[in-house]
Amino acid sequence: MTDTLSPTSAEDVLAAVRDALAQESPLEIVGGGTKRGWGRSVKSNRVLDLSRLSGVTLYEPEELVLSAKAGTKLAEIKALLAEHKQMLAFEPPEFAPVYGGPAGRQTLGGIIACNLAGPRRIKAGAARDHFLGFRAVSGRGEPYKAGGRVMKNVTGYDLPKLLCGSFGTLAVMTDITLKVLPAPEKARTVLILGLDDARACEAMAAALNSPHDVSGAAHLPRAVAARSGVNYVHGAGHAVTALRVEGFGPSVEARCQALRALLKRFGPSEELHTMNSGALWREIRDVAPLLPDGPGESAGRDLWRLSVPPAEGAVAVTAMRNRTDTDHYFDWGGGLVWLAVAGTAAAEATSLIRGAVALRGGHATLIRASPATREIVPAFHPVSNAEAAIAERMKDAFDPKSILNPGRMD
Amino acid sequence: MRMPAPDERVLARRAEIAAALRAIVPGEGVIDTEEGRRPFECDGLTAYRQLPMLVVLPETTAQVSEILKYCKREGIKVVPRGAGTSLSGGALPLADGVLLGVAKFNRILEIDYANRCAVVQPGVTNLAITQAVEHEGFYYAPDPSSQIACTIGGNVAENSGGVHCLKYGLTANNVLGVELVMMDGAIIRLGGKHLDAPGYDLLGLVIGSEGMLGVVTEVTVRLLKKPATARAVLLGFPSNEAAGDTVGAIIAAGVIPGGMEMMDKPAIHAAEDFIHAGYPRDVEALLIVELDGPAVEVDDLVARVEAIARGKGATVVQVSQSDEERLRFWAGRKAAFPAVGRISPDYYCMDGTIPRRRLPEVLTKTAALSAKYGLRVANVFHAGDGNLHPLILYDANNPGELERAEAFGAEILKLCVEVGGVLTGEHGVGVEKRDLMPAMFDEVDLAQQERVKCVFDPDSLLNPGKVFPTLHRCAELGRVHVHGGQTRFADLPRF
Numbered sequence A: 001m002t003d004t005l006s007p008t009s010a011e012d013v014l015a016a017v018r019d020a021l022a023q024e025s026p027l028e029i030v031g032g033g034t035k036r037g038w039g040r041s042v043k044s045n046r047v048l049d050l051s052r053l054s055g056v057t058l059y060e061p062e063e064l065v066l067s068a069k070a071g072t073k074l075a076e077i078k079a080l081l082a083e084h085k086q087m088l089a090f091e092p093p094e095f096a097p098v099y100g101g102p103a104g105r106q107t108l109g110g111i112i113a114c115n116l117a118g119p120r121r122i123k124a125g126a127a128r129d130h131f132l133g134f135r136a137v138s139g140r141g142e143p144y145k146a147g148g149r150v151m152k153n154v155t156g157y158d159l160p161k162l163l164c165g166s167f168g169t170l171a172v173m174t175d176i177t178l179k180v181l182p183a184p185e186k187a188r189t190v191l192i193l194g195l196d197d198a199r200a201c202e203a204m205a206a207a208l209n210s211p212h213d214v215s216g217a218a219h220l221p222r223a224v225a226a227r228s229g230v231n232y233v234h235g236a237g238h239a240v241t242a243l244r245v246e247g248f249g250p251s252v253e254a255r256c257q258a259l260r261a262l263l264k265r266f267g268p269s270e271e272l273h274t275m276n277s278g279a280l281w282r283e284i285r286d287v288a289p290l291l292p293d294g295p296g297e298s299a300g301r302d303l304w305r306l307s308v309p310p311a312e313g314a315v316a317v318t319a320m321r322n323r324t325d326t327d328h329y330f331d332w333g334g335g336l337v338w339l340a341v342a343g344t345a346a347a348e349a350t351s352l353i354r355g356a357v358a359l360r361g362g363h364a365t366l367i368r369a370s371p372a373t374r375e376i377v378p379a380f381h382p383v384s385n386a387e388a389a390i391a392e393r394m395k396d397a398f399d400p401k402s403i404l405n406p407g408r409m410d
Numbered sequence B: 001m002r003m004p005a006p007d008e009r010v011l012a013r014r015a016e017i018a019a020a021l022r023a024i025v026p027g028e029g030v031i032d033t034e035e036g037r038r039p040f041e042c043d044g045l046t047a048y049r050q051l052p053m054l055v056v057l058p059e060t061t062a063q064v065s066e067i068l069k070y071c072k073r074e075g076i077k078v079v080p081r082g083a084g085t086s087l088s089g090g091a092l093p094l095a096d097g098v099l100l101g102v103a104k105f106n107r108i109l110e111i112d113y114a115n116r117c118a119v120v121q122p123g124v125t126n127l128a129i130t131q132a133v134e135h136e137g138f139y140y141a142p143d144p145s146s147q148i149a150c151t152i153g154g155n156v157a158e159n160s161g162g163v164h165c166l167k168y169g170l171t172a173n174n175v176l177g178v179e180l181v182m183m184d185g186a187i188i189r190l191g192g193k194h195l196d197a198p199g200y201d202l203l204g205l206v207i208g209s210e211g212m213l214g215v216v217t218e219v220t221v222r223l224l225k226k227p228a229t230a231r232a233v234l235l236g237f238p239s240n241e242a243a244g245d246t247v248g249a250i251i252a253a254g255v256i257p258g259g260m261e262m263m264d265k266p267a268i269h270a271a272e273d274f275i276h277a278g279y280p281r282d283v284e285a286l287l288i289v290e291l292d293g294p295a296v297e298v299d300d301l302v303a304r305v306e307a308i309a310r311g312k313g314a315t316v317v318q319v320s321q322s323d324e325e326r327l328r329f330w331a332g333r334k335a336a337f338p339a340v341g342r343i344s345p346d347y348y349c350m351d352g353t354i355p356r357r358r359l360p361e362v363l364t365k366t367a368a369l370s371a372k373y374g375l376r377v378a379n380v381f382h383a384g385d386g387n388l389h390p391l392i393l394y395d396a397n398n399p400g401e402l403e404r405a406e407a408f409g410a411e412i413l414k415l416c417v418e419v420g421g422v423l424t425g426e427h428g429v430g431v432e433k434r435d436l437m438p439a440m441f442d443e444v445d446l447a448q449q450e451r452v453k454c455v456f457d458p459d460s461l462l463n464p465g466k467v468f469p470t471l472h473r474c475a476e477l478g479r480v481h482v483h484g485g486q487t488r489f490a491d492l493p494r495f
């Protein structure tokens, strides 16, 4: 029987963790529970559900700062920011549909714990770059805080960085403070059609090496572009390379023009305006083109996320060329490859993918797979022995009895 | 300043230790004469001085690893050092410690435009990176005022910032990877040319860790393309409030300037006397707002900023008409520290960050403290991100004046914490703010940070005596207290 605890205050969280510690009975920490399919499943019969620890506690638009309880819905935060023409610049993806769940249930805590980021990562950074401070309960059953609420702070170690991407294995965050930024007035996307992967990566590099401040650079091969919900993209009949320009109105227009002139040698270009541009980047952000959208269709494929030096993106995927039933697309100017592969022969696929990535300096994360595959393939790219030893001691420093999400990152 | 008591047994073995280090770093890499060690006795916080037992200047990562392995085995403390410009005493030597300088690690190893990054050794200066790539139109964004001298390794250790950090981020947001040698000699690589490495974000943790977790032997930095144009607007105001309000209004209008700096009257006068940048002398506060991007954008934003400033009562509004003029506007601000250095025998630079809207209150209270301590103060301010640099003027030759300056500074920093800010925005805790840490963190907070230190350096041999007000043994910190009988647990809401 699973006991699901639903604390509504930081004190409740403390009590739950202390009891878990006293009983040495591990807790599975969940926010919206949308990303439980990521990493090893946690073996515990107690769930600490933070979704009722909710609410924005501080928002000062002029100071670019927002604090909220960890279980606050991301959707609520985004709506509040939008009212003030602000945003979370790291563009957190909606990941629930990746695991077959409904959109809209992600919590802020989950986004931070997984260090998520969308296409704007290349310009604005990931969740880690916007995470200013927190309050948490460690696996030692102690409430503590780190960081602060101001933009610049080097007082003590940067524990927010350490917690960001720790998948709930070090501490249970109860309060989170973030840096927020003004939302762009306008966004447009320049499209180039028909490039192969290698040529597309060159085009993206040319765009990113220009002063035109590109805030998204993605390439969808033909089969993937055909799955886009944006009419112009799915009807193109070609691979689509997309470059986003955001900012103040006149600036966006000028930069789009300059970018199109710069990229002339790659072929003719088109422009997507606000609505279509927004829809396309949401799809790219949320891995929508690689998700099954109907019964039978590519269902059961494993989903990988490869992070590589951007100039190596195209080369890294050629390693997969001989395998059938794979699809991929690029984001982050080639530095991020989303790859869907058949769920069969997972071990072999894993060594192929991780081998190709390791050669070029980077890492491959298994984002979604069948339960059987998740048991045999570690979701996270293996690290060096020295680094693994640090990680183990770090876990011990925060959670010596291993009561918080044990095994999740193994 | 209380530092860990020197270990007599180590001091007694000085000659033997020098010989052992010479076996690792041959030639002139080990310095043991007093005159040779003298230049290393302090960093930018010159009030604290201590001759190191020995200085070693390795040239390879393998040597660094051997040195640390040896020192760990023999229980010898090590203090890493870059250019020694730290303003918090982060590189202050220890009497029984080896000072490990990275000055000889001064090569740029690779410039990779295709991946928009450069791989450099830690002793390369901040400015040298930009100089190596600017002919291609690239630059390295964080630009501390000390950029001619300070090293990228020191920047990593302090998570240094600069006037362009509001828009482009601090060191932490611009470093992609490091090679790190830990106290046990193990060499690890964190990050690389790709983003967001697997596992815990140890790269993020190491940046800003003040040389206490490992010695950085290589750094991969992100390169950015220079914006097409940049213009600066010089704004003068009759009050600090009006200047502060203008900053808030600019950000509320959705504008994040490339840089937004504020100076108060004493700072304006000192800078103007020194640099002749053309600053108005009859204003209470000066703002320099830099807008960068394509020309159409910059023109548009300059107009918006001008309108906002006039609406808030700016009495001086000057827009740079050439790059020379823009640089002249900046020259005064960038030389503010030395400018203040000219009007006082000594100055003491503080570095708190506050929620920006509390600025008028903090400045008023600082002025009151200035009267109380009988010491003048000039304020420069990274206004966009709330990072305040009060410069306290004093004369160390007057008995008691240094102590007064320190007490004054401590009160300012506590005030910063009281209004919701922090002790240090970019200069680090070091020895200087070590004993103030309890103003911001309780014992549990600090113990958790110390446990992180123990993960990397369980014997506390690497740069000990910095950051933490009290040193605990790692074994003692490891103990778990189980809080039994949680009655509250039974009452928790369940589904």
Ligand SMILES: Cc1cc2nc3c(=O)[nH]c(=O)nc-3n(C[C@H](O)[C@H](O)[C@H](O)COP(=O)(O)OP(=O)(O)OC[C@H]3O[C@@H](n4cnc5c(N)ncnc54)[C@H](O)[C@@H]3O)c2cc1C
Binding pocket: B043, B044, B079, B080, B081, B082, B083, B084, B085, B086, B087, B089, B090, B091, B102, B122, B143, B144, B145, B146, B149, B150, B151, B152, B153, B154, B155, B156, B157, B158, B159, B160, B161, B162, B163, B210, B211, B212, B214, B215, B216, B217, B337, B338, B426, B427, B463
């Ligand atoms: C005039 C002046 C202006 C300044 N302006 C700014 C500014 O605008 N913004 C800002 O942020 N700072 C500023 N500073 C502070 C200082 O320049 C920075 O903190 C700088 O990053 C220190 O670099 P450094 O090479 O001099 O390091 P050092 O002073 O030698 O060392 C600083 C710390 O880093 C550690 N360290 C150095 N190298 C390594 C390494 N390779 N591995 C591990 N640890 C290492 C040391 O142990 C020490 O704790 C200024 C200083 C001065 C004197």
